[in-house]
């Protein structure tokens with residue numbers, strides 16, 4: 338039987354990698370355990386936003402997270418656990434919370450995502466159908482000092498052009514987005530940025546692959562790999578096995594457990610996030626017209642066709658699918674004073690309400706892990722995209738395809754080399 342390139346993981350990263358490989362003429366088999374609605378690619382805010390390229394470890398986060406970490410309704414919650422790997426990961430993460438590492442990681446992310454918007458247009462041209470909105474992203478602040486600080490930082494990191502995205506005071510922000518309340522003192526609008534409906538993107542990619550040459554193995558779990566002399570030759574699933582020419586592991590927060598038996602270290606923690614869909618959106622004096630980022634509470638609001646999605650919170654509690662009601666409620670409560678007329682008692686369950694959770698794949702330096710696994714010549718990793726997986730998926734697909742087809746890592750993924758953790 339002809340050997341195939343196995344892509345493990347059918348979230349946005351695996352799907353975009355499979356499509357880019359297929360478009361270069363490769364024989365691809367994509368394997369995903371499912372169900373899709375338990376994956377980050379389904380539950381996210383749907384933002385395609387190169388301006389959010391700052392990595393999670395940031396200067397000042399250490400002190401802030403110490404204040405947040407013990408409150409289970411805060412934007413960041415770290416569940417206490419006795420796990421030496423997690424302790425090592427946390428220590429490595431906190432070491433990266435300094436200006437030098439932060440700038441370097443931002444630059445590497447910007448470089449990877451430089452063609453993001455064009456690549457999204459290219460996905461559509463390649464026959465991927467999905468719901469997409471071109472309404473930009475409005476960052477909204479309650480605290481003037483935080484606004485001034487972040488605006489200057491975004492400018493200094495090259496993430497914001499002050500002519501295209503001037504600093505807005507509260508009235509200017511409200512003129513742009515009528516739903517904002519008087520609690521908002523200002524913000525800035527990244528008008529080129531976009532949003533997609535996450536499940537429509539996943540489904541659109543799957544449908545496009547199903548019409549092409551890629552073999553989709555959905556509902557099949559990879560349970561092991563066999564190989565020798567630095568080459569993987571077989572992928573075993575719970576129902577089948579595949580002779581492989583190369584393997585791409587794009588299994589998000591599950592990546593470490595898939596590659597560990599091969600002696601490959603991928604320090605990825607699950608950064609659980611929640612989203613809540615309100616269908617139809619709550620009745621408001623002015624409907625929310627564009628994606629909003631409520632800075633202080635770190636809540637993402639995305640208007641989609643016929644519904645509103647609220648998303649956010651970061652919970653480090655290991656890889657599990659437990660939904661903590663207090664964190665879901667915090668999403669709704671934190672929206673309350675930023676949006677004019679937001680109902681005080683917005684339900685978090687019942688008719689018209691769907692709650693989701695999903696694990697962001699987080700590395701200690703906040704950068705994805707993309708490249709050949711150390712010690713293996715045909716095993717590529719494509720994971721660790723943290724808060725940026727939707728934004729960076731098409732770009733990741735391109736570099737993964739180039740890596741696997743040519744064998745040589747493209748320049749942009751040198752800082753993302755898995756060997757940095759070996």
Ligand SMILES: Cc1cc2nc3c(=O)[nH]c(=O)nc-3n(C[C@H](O)[C@H](O)[C@H](O)COP(=O)(O)OP(=O)(O)OC[C@H]3O[C@@H](n4cnc5c(N)ncnc54)[C@H](O)[C@@H]3O)c2cc1C
Nearest residue numbers: 348349350370371378381382384559589610725726727728
């Ligand atoms: C609340 C929230 C909001 C977010 N908002 C945004 C946003 O607005 N913009 C943005 O760019 N990013 C956002 N993100 C981040 C983004 O969703 C992730 O970075 C991205 O979805 C990661 O994609 P992935 O394909 O790597 O992983 P996943 O989506 O987790 O997919 C991994 C897949 O691997 C499969 N798998 C696991 N183990 C196995 C196995 N053994 N065998 C076979 N298959 C397996 C799983 O079934 C799963 O489908 C958000 C995340 C969250 C949680």
